[in-house]
Amino acid sequence: MKYVYELKMKVRDYECDLQGIVNNANYQHYTEHTRHEFLLQAGISFADMHNRGIDAVVARLKMAFKVPLKSGDEFVCRMRIKKEGVRFVFYQDIFRLPDETMVLRSQIDTVCVVNGQLGECPELEALLEPYFEKA
Amino acid sequence: MKYVYELKMKVRDYECDLQGIVNNANYQHYTEHTRHEFLLQAGISFADMHNRGIDAVVARLKMAFKVPLKSGDEFVCRMRIKKEGVRFVFYQDIFRLPDETMVLRSQIDTVCVVNGQLGECPELEALLEPYFEKA
């Protein structure tokens, strides 16, 4: 159960809300951006897929917020991926840097919609297969 | 198990992403705004609480995305609330209008942080008690 990809980022002040901490919705942005960068390096452009009628969409997610990120914080978003039935399941954890304090644990279940229909996407599966966590 | 509050909204085009549907992170915005408006009508300002050292924060959430909202869609976010230990648990569902198609089911667990410490907030509890769902 090791991470197959990670992306370093830094909090941007506009992501903080009136509590002075990163607004929760931005963790979805961070995890989405990490997935898309992961896909890119695996040879898959989210935007190109959309233009060819293939949309990867989030069906379900769970997030546990541990410690909030603040202005100036650097962090890393690490991910693992599993295939379960039609779902691509991403486990994405965020750690503050450099102290590695856990900030977020999340599970994001995604599915493929091909020309408007929920379905398998063999092309995507072939490219991601090397990264899948085995049971 | 009936809803104790609802807020009607309309999709704003900047909330849609390159797939032409509302980006998932915005559902956190919609549910947060609904909770804050609910608190306001119950006599509680999220901003005032923060200024007095009381922060309601999200500890954990689960979301199931059913049907995406699109440009021009109107919708309603309905909520129920329960107290479980130190947690205020919000069940928030979004329905597209006027056809009442379910868009989102979510559960958002919040806790109070008082002067930096996780704790009970009797003031908040007294004001919200009339809305709590009984077991």
Next chain:
Amino acid sequence: MKYVYELKMKVRDYECDLQGIVNNANYQHYTEHTRHEFLLQAGISFADMHNRGIDAVVARLKMAFKVPLKSGDEFVCRMRIKKEGVRFVFYQDIFRLPDETMVLRSQIDTVCVVNGQLGECPELEALLEPYFEKA
């Protein structure tokens, strides 16, 4: 020089940043949403236009920020519109409610891109002509 359209909104707490005031970028969101709602009631859907290869895009903008909006504030965004050469020029002002304090003055110059080329869009012009401010 009278306004031809106005839209009432309310600040959402996630729009406020660590200064406790609405982050400036949200004023672009407010003015964009107001333009799109104006277009809708004039019979024009921004999303439909895009799907038919016609994109209205902002070429240039000027904003003067007078008084910041805060958590809980209600406001109205009012607009006038003028045609100048190929540009549709929107004058959009925001006032806090109910005291009508001026929050923002802005001028937003938009142009039409038809199938990737800057150009005239007679369809849009015909629908908007009744709203144009005369010299």
Next chain:
Amino acid sequence: MKYVYELKMKVRDYECDLQGIVNNANYQHYTEHTRHEFLLQAGISFADMHNRGIDAVVARLKMAFKVPLKSGDEFVCRMRIKKEGVRFVFYQDIFRLPDETMVLRSQIDTVCVVNGQLGECPELEALLEPYFEKA
């Protein structure tokens, strides 16, 4: 008239809207983040300043949008700075990488609000003085 600071970034897909290009409001985010990173390396934390009662706020801005950024694009935001009366004037230009196509030209006028009053901030001025463009 040379740039005194630059920050490289990459488009995140959630920043793109239904036109498939970066939504205009995000250019305010990009320029704000660049200013705050510039301030940080000059020894000034925007969040710390706020906590000590000093807020740098945008009074006025002008933006000219040349070529839109798209999914996958990398870019650099370069800035110059001038002092004019009480205003700190930032000239911020964005270029797509690696081809250096101009994406945005902007001028952002900021002022200091000290304990709620528009005013001079000698501390900020001393730290930024080495970067000021001379007339």
